[in-house]
Amino acid sequence: MIPEIGTFALILALLLAVTQAVLPLVGAQRGNLTWMAVARPAAWGQFTFTLIAYLCLVYAFLTNDFTVINVASNSYSNLPAFYRVTATWGSHEGSLLFWSLILAVWTIAVATFSRTLPEEMVARVLGVMGLISIGFLSLLLITSSPFLRQFPGPVEGSDLNPLLQDWGMIIHPPMLYMGYVGFAVVFSFAVAALLSGRLDAAWARWSRPWATVAWAFLTLGVVLGSWWAYRELGWGGWWFWDPVENASFMPWLAGTALIHSLAVAEKRGAFKAWTVLLALMTFSLSLLGTFLVRSGVLSSVHAFAVDPQRGAYILGFMLLVVGGSLALFAWRAPRMVAGGAFTWFSRESLLLANNVVMVASVAAVLLGTLYPLFIDALGMGKLSVGPPYFNAVFVPLISPALFLMGVGPLMRWKGDSVPDVLQRLKWALGIAVATGLLLPLTMEGYKPWAVLGLGLSSWIALTVLIAFRERVKTAGQLSNLPRAFWGMHMAHLGLAIGVAGITMVANYEQELDVRMNVGDQAQMAGYTLTFMGVQQYAGANFAATRGTVIVKEGNAEPFTLYPEKRVYNRSGSVMTEAAVRPSLSSDLYVSLGEPLNEELSTWAVRLYYKPFINWLWIGALFMVVGGFLAASDRRYRIGAKARAPAGPAAQGA
Amino acid sequence: MTFRHIQQGLLTVFLAFSLPALANESATATTIASPDAPPTAQPLFADVAIENRLTLLSRELRCVVCQNEALSESPAELATDMRQEIRDLMKAGKTDQEVLTFLTSRYGDFVLFRPPFKPVTYLLWIGPFAFLGFGVLVWFMALRARRTFQSAPVNSAQLAAAARLLEEKP
Amino acid sequence: MKRWLPLVFFMVLVGFFTKGLFLNPREVPSPFIGKAAPTFSLPVVGDAQKAFSPADMKGQVWMLNVWAPWCVSCKVEHKLLMALAESRTAPPIVGLNWKDKTREAQELLARTGNPYVAVPDDLSGRVGIDWGVTGTPETYVIDRNGIVRLKHVGPIDMDIWQNKFVPKLKELGA
Numbered sequence: 001m002i003p004e005i006g007t008f009a010l011i012l013a014l015l016l017a018v019t020q021a022v023l024p025l026v027g028a029q030r031g032n033l034t035w036m037a038v039a040r041p042a043a044w045g046q047f048t049f050t051l052i053a054y055l056c057l058v059y060a061f062l063t064n065d066f067t068v069i070n071v072a073s074n075s076y077s078n079l080p081a082f083y084r085v086t087a088t089w090g091s092h093e094g095s096l097l098f099w100s101l102i103l104a105v106w107t108i109a110v111a112t113f114s115r116t117l118p119e120e121m122v123a124r125v126l127g128v129m130g131l132i133s134i135g136f137l138s139l140l141l142i143t144s145s146p147f148l149r150q151f152p153g154p155v156e157g158s159d160l161n162p163l164l165q166d167w168g169m170i171i172h173p174p175m176l177y178m179g180y181v182g183f184a185v186v187f188s189f190a191v192a193a194l195l196s197g198r199l200d201a202a203w204a205r206w207s208r209p210w211a212t213v214a215w216a217f218l219t220l221g222v223v224l225g226s227w228w229a230y231r232e233l234g235w236g237g238w239w240f241w242d243p244v245e246n247a248s249f250m251p252w253l254a255g256t257a258l259i260h261s262l263a264v265a266e267k268r269g270a271f272k273a274w275t276v277l278l279a280l281m282t283f284s285l286s287l288l289g290t291f292l293v294r295s296g297v298l299s300s301v302h303a304f305a306v307d308p309q310r311g312a313y314i315l316g317f318m319l320l321v322v323g324g325s326l327a328l329f330a331w332r333a334p335r336m337v338a339g340g341a342f343t344w345f346s347r348e349s350l351l352l353a354n355n356v357v358m359v360a361s362v363a364a365v366l367l368g369t370l371y372p373l374f375i376d377a378l379g380m381g382k383l384s385v386g387p388p389y390f391n392a393v394f395v396p397l398i399s400p401a402l403f404l405m406g407v408g409p410l411m412r413w414k415g416d417s418v419p420d421v422l423q424r425l426k427w428a429l430g431i432a433v434a435t436g437l438l439l440p441l442t443m444e445g446y447k448p449w450a451v452l453g454l455g456l457s458s459w460i461a462l463t464v465l466i467a468f469r470e471r472v473k474t475a476g477q478l479s480n481l482p483r484a485f486w487g488m489h490m491a492h493l494g495l496a497i498g499v500a501g502i503t504m505v506a507n508y509e510q511e512l513d514v515r516m517n518v519g520d521q522a523q524m525a526g527y528t529l530t531f532m533g534v535q536q537y538a539g540a541n542f543a544a545t546r547g548t549v550i551v552k553e554g555n556a557e558p559f560t561l562y563p564e565k566r567v568y569n570r571s572g573s574v575m576t577e578a579a580v581r582p583s584l585s586s587d588l589y590v591s592l593g594e595p596l597n598e599e600l601s602t603w604a605v606r607l608y609y610k611p612f613i614n615w616l617w618i619g620a621l622f623m624v625v626g627g628f629l630a631a632s633d634r635r636y637r638i639g640a641k642a643r644a645p646a647g648p649a650a651q652g653a
Numbered sequence: 654m655t656f657r658h659i660q661q662g663l664l665t666v667f668l669a670f671s672l673p674a675l676a677n678e679s680a681t682a683t684t685i686a687s688p689d690a691p692p693t694a695q696p697l698f699a700d701v702a703i704e705n706r707l708t709l710l711s712r713e714l715r716c717v718v719c720q721n722e723a724l725s726e727s728p729a730e731l732a733t734d735m736r737q738e739i740r741d742l743m744k745a746g747k748t749d750q751e752v753l754t755f756l757t758s759r760y761g762d763f764v765l766f767r768p769p770f771k772p773v774t775y776l777l778w779i780g781p782f783a784f785l786g787f788g789v790l791v792w793f794m795a796l797r798a799r800r801t802f803q804s805a806p807v808n809s810a811q812l813a814a815a816a817r818l819l820e821e822k823p
Numbered sequence: 824m825k826r827w828l829p830l831v832f833f834m835v836l837v838g839f840f841t842k843g844l845f846l847n848p849r850e851v852p853s854p855f856i857g858k859a860a861p862t863f864s865l866p867v868v869g870d871a872q873k874a875f876s877p878a879d880m881k882g883q884v885w886m887l888n889v890w891a892p893w894c895v896s897c898k899v900e901h902k903l904l905m906a907l908a909e910s911r912t913a914p915p916i917v918g919l920n921w922k923d924k925t926r927e928a929q930e931l932l933a934r935t936g937n938p939y940v941a942v943p944d945d946l947s948g949r950v951g952i953d954w955g956v957t958g959t960p961e962t963y964v965i966d967r968n969g970i971v972r973l974k975h976v977g978p979i980d981m982d983i984w985q986n987k988f989v990p991k992l993k994e995l996g997a
Contacts, residue, residue: 235726242721270799277829284833297843299720308844315840323837326830333826341799349796356788364781370839371768371777377842380773382852384715386723386766393781400785513697513704520694530691574728593697604697717851717957730922731957734948759955761854
C-alpha cells in the first residue's frame with residue numbers, strides 16, 4: 001500500500017513540476033503576473049509530494065518490505081536501521097529519487113530566499129528548475145521506479161553492498177548531491193537571464209551566493225568520498241581518477257571557475273558571457289556525471305546501473321537541457337554587452353587567467369575520461385586511461401592556477417602596477433621558493449614534485465598572511481573584515497593545506513608487506529608494531545576476524561590497532577577494515593591480508609605510513625567553511641532586511 | 654589576536670614539517686638485537702627490491718577482471734596470478750619494459766593505465782597542453798580587445814548621485 | 824560565430840555517447856586475432872601421462888574453450904557444447920581446465936558429459952595468462968594453420984553460435 005502511495009505521490013509531484021515550469025515561464029514571457037505567481041506554491045507542492053514519495057521508500061526499507069524489489073535487492077533484515085535508511089540512496093532507482101528530492105529542496109530554498117528579486121526573474125528561475133524536475137521525475141516514473149513490487153516477496157533481502165555499510169556512506173551522497181544538484185540553481189539563473197535578454201551585474205550578484213553554497217557542498221561531498229575510500233577500501237588510496245570520481249571533479253573545477261568569474265561579473269560587469277557559459281557548463285557536467293554513472297558507457301567501480309536503455313533516456317534529457325541552454329546562449333550572445341575595461345596586470349586579468357587554467361583542466365580531465373570511449377566508438381581499439389596519465393597531466397596544468405592564487409587576491413581591480421605588487425610579494429616569493437627547495441632536504445629522498453608542491457602551498461599561505469596584514473592596516477582590526485574576505489582567504493588557505501598534504505603523502509608514503517606470526521615485530525617509519533594474533537567475533541550482519549597490533553613509537557605510550565576482515569552473512573562478500581591511527585603529522589594504517597596458515601596464527605599484514613594525509617581533509621574543511629562564510633556575507637543579507645522600504649532600490653541594485 | 658601571532662603560528666607550522674622527518678631520521682637507526690628481542694617479521698616476499706619494482710609497475714597496470722583497480726591492489730585471483738607471473742619474470746632478469754611488452758602482447762594496450770605515446774594517443778597526450786596554450790592565446794586576445802575598450806564617460810550629475818548613494822547607511 | 828561552438832562541441836559529444844551506448848567498455852579484445860596461437864604442453868585431466876599441445880590440432884579448424892568446474896556460466900554453456908559435440912558438424916572442442924581443481928573437473932565431466940576431445944589441465948593458470956584469458960568461459964577459434972581467428976568472452980548461446988561463430992567457421996572452411 002505504502003509503495004503505491006509513493007508512486008502516486010511521484011505522479012502528483014510530476015504534475016506539479018509541469019505546473020511549476022509551464023505557467024511561470026509562459027507568464028514571464030507574457031508579463032502575466034498571476035501565472036508567474038504560480039511558481040512558488042507549485043514548487044512547494046512539488047517538494048511536498050517528492051518528500052512523501054521519498055518517505056514511502058524509507059518506510060518500506062525500515063519495515064523490511066521485501067515485496068518492494070528495491071528493498072529486497074539492497075537491504076537485509078539484520079541490517080542496522082540507519083543503514084537501511086541510507087540504503088534508500090544506495091541503488092540506481094533510490095538515488096534518482098534522492099536526486100529529485102534534493103532538487104526539490106533547492107527549489108524551495110530559491111522560492112524562500114528570493115523575496116528581493118523581481119517576480120519575473122523568480123518565475124523564470126523556478127520555471128527552469130521545474131523543467132529539470134520534470135526530467136528526473138519522469139525518468140523515475142518511466143524507467144526507474146523504486147516502488148516496483150514482486151509477489152510473493154522473498155523471505156530475505158540480498159543485503160546492502162558491504163562497501164556501503166560505513167558511516168561515510170551516510171554523509172557522502174547527500175553532500176555530493178547537495179553540491180551537484182545545487183548548481184542547477186545558478187544554471188537556472190543563467191537560463192532565466194538569457195530568456196529575459198537582460199544580463200547585467202545584478203544577475204551575477206543574485207546568483208553568486210547560490211553558486212558559492214553549491215560549490216561548498218560539492219567540495220564537501222567530493223572530499224567525503226575520498227576520505228571514505230581511504231578508510232574503507234583497505235589499501236590507503238584516496239583518489240583513483242575513476243570515471244565517476246572525475247564526473248564529480250569536473251563540475252567542481254568548473255564550479256570553482258564559475259564562482260571566481262561571478263566575482264568579476266558582479267563587481268565589474270565584465271566576463272558576462274564567460275560566466276553564463278560557465279554556469280551552463282557546471283550543471284551540464286553534473287548531468288554528464290549522472291549519465292556516465294548510469295548508462296554503462298564507461299566502466300567504473302561506482303557504476304550504479306549498466307543500462308543502455310536508461311542511458312538513452314538520460315542522454316535525451318541532456319540533449320534537451322544542455323543542448324537547449326547552449327542554443328539559447330548562442331542566440332542571446334550578441335546581447336551581452338562587454339563590461340568594464342581593465343589592463344594586462346589587474347585582478348580581472350588574473351581571474352581571467354584563472355578561468356583559462358580551470359577550463360583547460362576540465363577539458364583535460366574530460367579528454368582523459370572519455371578517450372577510451374572515443375577510440376572504441378571510432379573502431380580504433382580499446383585503450384585504458386588511468387591514474388598515471390591523469391597525475392602526469394593534471395599536476396602541471398593546475399600549478400599555474402595555484403601560483404596565480406597567491407597574486408590575484410592582492411591585486412587591484414582595473415589595473416595595478418607590476419613594481420608595486422612585486423614589492424609587496426618579494427619576501428613571500430623568496431620564502432616560498434626557499435621552502436620548496438630546502439624542505440625536501442629534510443625528508444627521505446629529494447623529490448622534485450615535492451619541491452613544486454611545498455613551494456606552491458607555502459606561497460599561497462604566505463600571501464594569505466600578507467593579505468590579512470594589509471587589510472587590517474586599513475580596516476583597523478580583524479573583526480572589521482567582511483565575511484567575504486575571511487571566506488575567500490580561508491578557502492585559499494584550505495587549498496594550500498590540502499596541496500601540502502597531497503604533496504607529502506604522494507611523495508613520501510611508505511608501504512610494507514610482512515608475514516607476521518604471533519609475537520613478531522615489524523619496523524616502519526619509527527614505529528615498532530607487534531602482532532598479537534587474531535580473534536573472531538560476530539557482528540550484526542557479518543562474521544569478523546579481528547587482529548590485535550600493539551604499536552610503540554620511541555618512548556611514547558604504546559597504543560593498539562585492530563584491523564579486521566569481515567565476511568558479510570548474506571552476500572558472502574569479504575571486506576578489509578583497516579585500522580588507522582590518525583595524527584596531524586601522519587596516519588599509521590594497518591591492514592590484514594590473508595592468513596598464511598590453518599591455525600590463523602600467521603598472517604600477511606600490510607603496513608602503510610601516510611605522512612600528512614589528514615592535511616587533505618583539514619584543508620578541504622577550511623575550503624568548505626570558507627565557502628559558507630563567503631556566501632553569508634552581509635551584502636547578500638542586506639536586501640532581505642531592507643525589503644519593505646527599499647524595495648525598488650534593492651531591485652535596481 | 655594580532656597578525657604577529659598568526660605569523661608566528663604559521664612559521665611554527667612550517668617548522669613542524671621538519672620535526673617528524675627528523676624523528677624518522679633518528680628512528681631508522683638499527684636497533685641492536687638482544688637475546689630476548691622479539692622475532693622480526695619477515696617481508697612477505699623474500700626479495701624486497703623486486704617487490705618494490707613490482708609495486709611500482711603494477712600500479713601502472715589495469716586489472717582485467719576488476720577493471721577499475723590497479724593490478725597492485727586488486728584482490729582478484731587472476732590479479733594475484735599476474736603479479737606472481739611478473740615476479741617470476743623480474744627474477745629471471747626481465748626489465749620493466751620487457752614485462753610490459755609481455756603483458757600487452759597477451760592482453761593488448763588495454764592493460765596499461767598509462768597510454769603509450771603513439772599516433773592513436775597523440776591527441777590524448779598533447780591535448781591538455783594544447784588546451785592550455787589555446788587558453789593563453791584566448792587570454793591575450795581578450796585582453797588586447799579590453800585595452801581598446803573605453804568605458805562610458807561619466808558626467809558630474811552622475812558623480813553627485815553616486816556620492817549620495819555612498820552616503821546612505823546600509 | 825564562436826558563440827555556436829559550445830553547442831557544436833556538445834552535439835559531437837552526444838554523437839559519441841550515442842555510439843557508446845551500443846558498445847561494451849569492459850570487453851577486452853584479444854591481440855592474438857590473426858596471430859599464431861600460443862604454444863603449450865599440458866597434462867590431460869584424467870590421464871596425467873598424456874599431454875596435449877595445440878600443435879596436435881594442426882590441419883583442422885578447432886575451438887579452445889576455457890572453463891572451470893566452479894564457473895556457473897560454464898555450466899549453462901555446457902549443454903550447447905554437448906549438443907555441438909554430438910552433432911558432428913561443429914569443429915572439435917578442446918576444454919582448457921583453468922586453475923587447478925583437476926578432481927572436480929573430472930567428476931563434473933563424468934556426471935554431466937564430456938563435449939571435449941581433450942581436456943588439458945592448466946594448474947597454475949600460466950597458460951591462461953599466455954592466451955590473455957580474463958575469466959571463464961572464453962572460447963577461441965583456431966584455423967588449420969594454428970592462427971587464432973576469433974575470441975568470444977562469456978558463455979555461448981544459440982544466438983551467438985549462429986550469428987558469430989557459424990559465419991566465421993564457414994569462412995575458414997570448417
